[in-house]
Amino acid sequence: MTKREFLDKLKKALANDLSGNVIRDNVDYYNDYITEEVRKGRKESEVIEELGDPWAIAKNIITSEEIKGNTGETYDSYEPERQRSQTYEQGYDEESGHRGVHVFGLDTWWKKLVLLLGIIGVIVLVVAVIGGIISILAPIFIPLLILCLILKLVKDSRR
Structure with missing residues (x-):
């Protein structure tokens, strides 16, 4: 698995449960981590294999954010005006044009x-x-x- 595939899977796994800022922060963290380890001389595939399954990482991140109360699931997030203004913050996938909400x-x-x-x-x-x-x-x-x-x-x- 490449770094791009890993980060895409991680982003997709986080998209339905967390706000855009939290997703961006975590994806940026793992992007920087992989880049730094490759700079140290390690192979990209080795670093990604060591990290493990992005879905399992996402589950841990979501659980941690739920404990902190940062899931983005507040009363305000269900108001139509606020939803329109947060289109890019809440996991909007520009390629498919779908939001990360299942109803x-x-x-x-x-x-x-x-x-x-x-x-x-x-x-x-x-x-x-x-x-x-x-x-x-x-x-x-x-x-x-x-x-x-x-x-x-x-x-x-x-x-």
Whole structure:
């Protein structure tokens, strides 16, 4: 893995959980570290191998930032005006044009269809379970109900 690949993976792993400044600081730190170690005479691949998986490093950074309270997840970060002004601060990927925020909305027809089919599936499952219970209990309760009615009629006719 090259230094660029390592830093891109690290940036991508941090993008969904941290603010732009924190991401930039960490990516710059690892960029400077790798550059400095290469200047000392080490191979770039050796330094990157020693650092390990960028996703594991990102997990540690995110955990550390959560403890410090620097995840960028505040009430203000959900306000539309503030979101527009922080486009480049919160992990905007210029190449793909996507932000680092994942939201499941019902903005496309197929998502609405999946939701509708899921609801219908749950209703069908509930009806099937109730029908199954009734089919199991009906052979027992119907004769009991008939017996109770006969006993009541016999009791009423004696009076």
